[in-house]
Amino acid sequence: GEDVEQSLFLSVREGDSSVINCTYTDSSSTYLYWYKQEPGAGLQLLTYIFSNMDMKQDQRLTVLLNKKDKHLSLRIADTQTGDSAIYFCAESSGGSYIPTFGRGTSLIVHP
Amino acid sequence: DAGVIQSPRHEVTEMGQEVTLRCKPISGHNSLFWYRQTMMRGLELLIYFNNNVPIDDSGMPEDRFSAKMPNASFSTLKIQPSEPRDSAVYFCASSNPNRQGPNEQFFGPGTRLTVL
Numbered sequence: 254g255e256d257v258e259q260s261l262f263l264s265v266r267e268g269d270s271s272v273i274n275c276t277y278t279d280s281s282s283t284y285l286y287w288y289k290q291e292p293g294a295g296l297q298l299l300t301y302i303f304s305n306m307d308m309k310q311d312q313r314l315t316v317l318l319n320k321k322d323k324h325l326s327l328r329i330a331d332t333q334t335g336d337s338a339i340y341f342c343a344e345s346s347g348g349s350y351i352p353t354f355g356r357g358t359s360l361i362v363h364p
Numbered sequence: 365d366a367g368v369i370q371s372p373r374h375e376v377t378e379m380g381q382e383v384t385l386r387c388k389p390i391s392g393h394n395s396l397f398w399y400r401q402t403m404m405r406g407l408e409l410l411i412y413f414n415n416n417v418p419i420d421d422s423g424m425p426e427d428r429f430s431a432k433m434p435n436a437s438f439s440t441l442k443i444q445p446s447e448p449r450d451s452a453v454y455f456c457a458s459s460n461p462n463r464q465g466p467n468e469q470f471f472g473p474g475t476r477l478t479v480l
Binding site: 284286293351354 | 397406409412465471472474
């Protein structure tokens, strides 16, 4: 199976919260990342979390990490149409600075 | 800084033709990556360079693909001959790895390649 797995699609109503989930297999992961890809553009780092943390909050974004279950989530509060994009989960371990990306979750925000 | 620059942004070519994609990384970054994105396979790492030296090209699909980095500010990805299944968006990314901290990759806008 893939090293980083995500569901491919998520549809939410504008104003609701979005939760995008990710699982990974590398127990030595030190950093976990969320990248955002807007239509016609490259990926851009949204946020990251160090593996010794279990939560990180940045304005409307909340990252939760369950290291025991190797589960990462990204919660977007008050989702807006501008949040429509593909969100990639990625991890890197101390032995390598090369991130392993998931396949991305397409977030669709409808009125 | 202008960010990672890629050219062309779009390329349409016929099967059998040679295609060259270009990338200028962010100044000061010493690692450069080439990715391919398709609906079927997602984001695939093709090759990456560190200090202009190719480190891992295990993701390169086949011998038709080659990549070079003649200097710190320029890299090319060449496909010869191109085939319809090469149609994809090709991204270049650069970073300045720090083993003590997170390693953010900075992506270019991509080149959308269509091979007819």
